[in-house]
Amino acid sequence: MTATEKYRNNFLQEVIANVEEGEWVRMCMQCGVCSGSCPLGPHWEHPPQEIFMMIRANKRQEVLSSSSMWYCTSCYNCIARCPRGLPITHIMHGLAHYGRKLGVAPKELPTIKFSMLFWENLVQKGRVNELKLGLRLYFMNGFMNGIKTALKMQKIGLGMFLTKRMTPMEMLGGHGCKDAKGLQAILKKAQQIEDAKTVKQG
Amino acid sequence: MPRQYSFYPGCSSQKGASSSNYQRSVETMCSVLDIQLNDIPDWNCCSASIGYSGGGELPRIALSARNLALSEQAHPDQDVVATCAACWLATREANERLQHDAQIMTETNQALAEAGLSVKANKKIRHMVEVLVEDIGYAEISSKVKKPLEGIKIAGYVGCQTNRPFGIAGESFENPVYLDNLIAALGADPVKNYEKKVSCCGGALAFSEPEKSQALIKDILQAAVDNGANMLVTPCPVCQMNTEVYQDQINQTYGTNFKIPVVYYSTLMDIAFGKSAKEAALDGQIIKAKQLEDLASK
Ligand code: SF4
Ligand code: SF4
Numbered sequence: 001m002t003a004t005e006k007y008r009n010n011f012l013q014e015v016i017a018n019v020e021e022g023e024w025v026r027m028c029m030q031c032g033v034c035s036g037s038c039p040l041g042p043h044w045e046h047p048p049q050e051i052f053m054m055i056r057a058n059k060r061q062e063v064l065s066s067s068s069m070w071y072c073t074s075c076y077n078c079i080a081r082c083p084r085g086l087p088i089t090h091i092m093h094g095l096a097h098y099g100r101k102l103g104v105a106p107k108e109l110p111t112i113k114f115s116m117l118f119w120e121n122l123v124q125k126g127r128v129n130e131l132k133l134g135l136r137l138y139f140m141n142g143f144m145n146g147i148k149t150a151l152k153m154q155k156i157g158l159g160m161f162l163t164k165r166m167t168p169m170e171m172l173g174g175h176g177c178k179d180a181k182g183l184q185a186i187l188k189k190a191q192q193i194e195d196a197k198t199v200k201q202g
Numbered sequence: 203m204p205r206q207y208s209f210y211p212g213c214s215s216q217k218g219a220s221s222s223n224y225q226r227s228v229e230t231m232c233s234v235l236d237i238q239l240n241d242i243p244d245w246n247c248c249s250a251s252i253g254y255s256g257g258g259e260l261p262r263i264a265l266s267a268r269n270l271a272l273s274e275q276a277h278p279d280q281d282v283v284a285t286c287a288a289c290w291l292a293t294r295e296a297n298e299r300l301q302h303d304a305q306i307m308t309e310t311n312q313a314l315a316e317a318g319l320s321v322k323a324n325k326k327i328r329h330m331v332e333v334l335v336e337d338i339g340y341a342e343i344s345s346k347v348k349k350p351l352e353g354i355k356i357a358g359y360v361g362c363q364t365n366r367p368f369g370i371a372g373e374s375f376e377n378p379v380y381l382d383n384l385i386a387a388l389g390a391d392p393v394k395n396y397e398k399k400v401s402c403c404g405g406a407l408a409f410s411e412p413e414k415s416q417a418l419i420k421d422i423l424q425a426a427v428d429n430g431a432n433m434l435v436t437p438c439p440v441c442q443m444n445t446e447v448y449q450d451q452i453n454q455t456y457g458t459n460f461k462i463p464v465v466y467y468s469t470l471m472d473i474a475f476g477k478s479a480k481e482a483a484l485d486g487q488i489i490k491a492k493q494l495e496d497l498a499s500k
Binding site: 020043074089093094096109113115126155156162165185187191 | 213214216217218219220221222223244245246247249250251252253254255256257258259260261263264265268309310312313314315316317318319362363365366367375401402404405406407409410411414415418447448450451485486487488
């Protein structure tokens, strides 16, 4: 049975079972302090407090397909202030991840693309290659857009290059872990365990 | 005997990467303060605060757990120290999750076993500024000053992740004073009540949502300028990069006129300790810190 079928009528239970730190959602007392804390607050379709309310109101599709969580800057203002001690940042990341994994997160958001690129980049060699990551980021919206972004960023790139804070050598391989294979095996196993938990509970 | 730490440098510190200047200035600072940083062998990326789209909870914890396992093996008696705020935070969060959740601990060790590793998570995970404040202390730092940074007014921009959720012991979330104290210990003049001291620069979203993040950065710079600051100082590579490199674009968008240097605390300390511009990594400034260069060449 999939998570959707089992939890069709209880999104809160699904979040508790399958979302990072999801069990905390129950503890929210709807004071709204977190919602006033997000630096990109005006761009959130539903601020965190509303997201927690919607989870309890069973609004599964609206929550998981929302762009909201993807505007989280990981500033930790909310965690520092929440009177109930909810790990709000992690719940936002957890909901974002879960929605992306189920394929219901909005596809065209730059932060989703960037976040995916970042993860793929680090999994390849165990360390992030800033140049490849940057170039793929500029070109993620197609070739012409990429050229435009690259031109706009050219001056910054030049400044970074001249101060030795960026190197074209990264294109030829660049930094990485010696035991990238071992790291990949670890990640694969961790993923298997996590997937098994989701399926088992779902 | 130098103080020794198990060091997690992080991706952006590598040669030719965006905060390689931070790394160089830290090395100089540590040589003056008799601190020895022992690199965690074959460390890997921590996934910062942005890898969560692709990486779920357990894979992300496993990343940091591999670093901890390698540190436990190579430097069993040394605290882990990171210079990057995101590295420190991700590692410390993973460490605490492992300590407090027996199931996560078991599962993480199952994953690590794939590469013949295991983790105990029994170390303290510290940011370099904790080492400075708690192990070295302001008095000792002051005693090393050869060229006091007199007459330089500096906005201590603490930002988010060295301040929340853990922060530096004894400091408040809304107005931490350790950077101000450090600035004063070097003979410079800290901006009192810098309104944007703990405001967010957009973090990783400066890449993916540049316009929205630059609106935040503009306010951080404006508050520093309004308070008469000659420069900003920060303990975080993301803060440093975001507040320095986008000033031109912000000027274009908002018709402002920012050209204010943003330096690392370690660069500031190196100059005050009488080190050369090169040793302090001043050549890594995209916006040149002229006052510090002048002092270095005196
Ligand atoms: S601050 Fe905490 S208790 Fe208040 S609405 Fe937000 S999550 Fe709920
Ligand atoms: S960490 Fe995310 S959810 Fe919390 S206040 Fe910052 S942006 Fe909002």
